[in-house]
Amino acid sequence: WGRNQNGQLGLGSTEDSLVPQKIQAFQGISIKMVAAGAEHTAAVSEEGALYGWGWGRYGNLGLGDRNDRLVPEKVSTLNGEKMNMVACGWRHTISVSDTGRLYTYGWSKYGQLGHGDFEDHLVPHKVESLADSFIKQIAGGWRHTMALTSDGKLYGWGWNKV
Template sequence: MEVQAPSAQPGTSLKLPLVPGGYVAAKPPFYQSLSPQLKAASLALGIEHAVLLSATGTVYTWGLGSHGELGHEVLTPEKEPKAVEALWGVPMSSVAAGGWHSACISAGGDLYVWGWNESGQLGLPSQAMRNRAKQEGPERDPSTAACEGEKEGEKEKDVFISIQAFPALLDVTESCEIDKVGCGSRHTAALTTTGDLYTWGWGEYGQLGHKDLISSDEPRRVEFFRERGLRAVDVACGAWNTFVAALEEEVSPPQNV
């Protein structure tokens, strides 16, 4: 709405009753129409970027892009919605945006992630997470050397991903599809079609729900719901927390023989 300028000296700000020392910006919110061919279905907002899902299932992104969160294979900004070409032809059902990372679910239940992976929020190998695990965990068993990239007589460098500038398919679980996904500032939560919750990324505020404050670059199932006979049906992430809607599992009555 229009705000009248204060009668005091120029440069002084309005005194707001609920915001001590606050101010009202003279510039009103702006409106910018989308392309007539682009029919928006849903929108997700990160710290410095936006992810839009069109009615046809196409994903568009725009914003800063310095952490690969736009998914255009470059780290340059986009001022207007641009289709993510790597997902072209694959209809999507939902999108989510974290601080500097993005995610979407295909109509077939596949999860795609891209952007910043400093805390393992993409579920991809993170050097910071692996270094911390080595420091805090027990000494490495020599029998696992082959699994960690070391072979007899030679050493192979581990591959870590700091920034994933284009969508990557993430296999959260082999047994079922992904139904919903939410992104926090540096963590991610996904629901499967069977009602299980998986979380990964930065967990030092307990936002992963694993009864600890451990961060992880690998999806882990939250056992809380299964232990109580609950089925998770929806998930939403704040910057540093996770909210889940759950229902009691229906138990079929015994059949008379």
């Protein structure tokens, strides 16, 4: 509930909601994790499917374009990997597969995607520099990203200004 200017509530409209409402698009689908960015939302189902909706201008929905979505839509470009967790930054999204691989997509003006460039990515891309690590926790900030590995190493990247 709350502001819904770009459809981030997943209700099929851009009308604000003052009370909690059930997301009808998930009828019959069990969701195990949800994350909210500035104006977009992402979720992972119990079956490992990844979904995105809301404001998509920077590809932060992972759906291959820059369009907004008013209802959750399944991300289909994951090479068969099942997702285990998801986090949102301001305009980017981070997900981890059940094998511990880290994926990021969306806005990368400050390098917060971790791909060694400043290019927006419209679909999830594996973070190659952490390909040999098993990621167990993630967090997205305004212009940065954090990841914790199974062996207790903490990584951060993106904007690092005070």
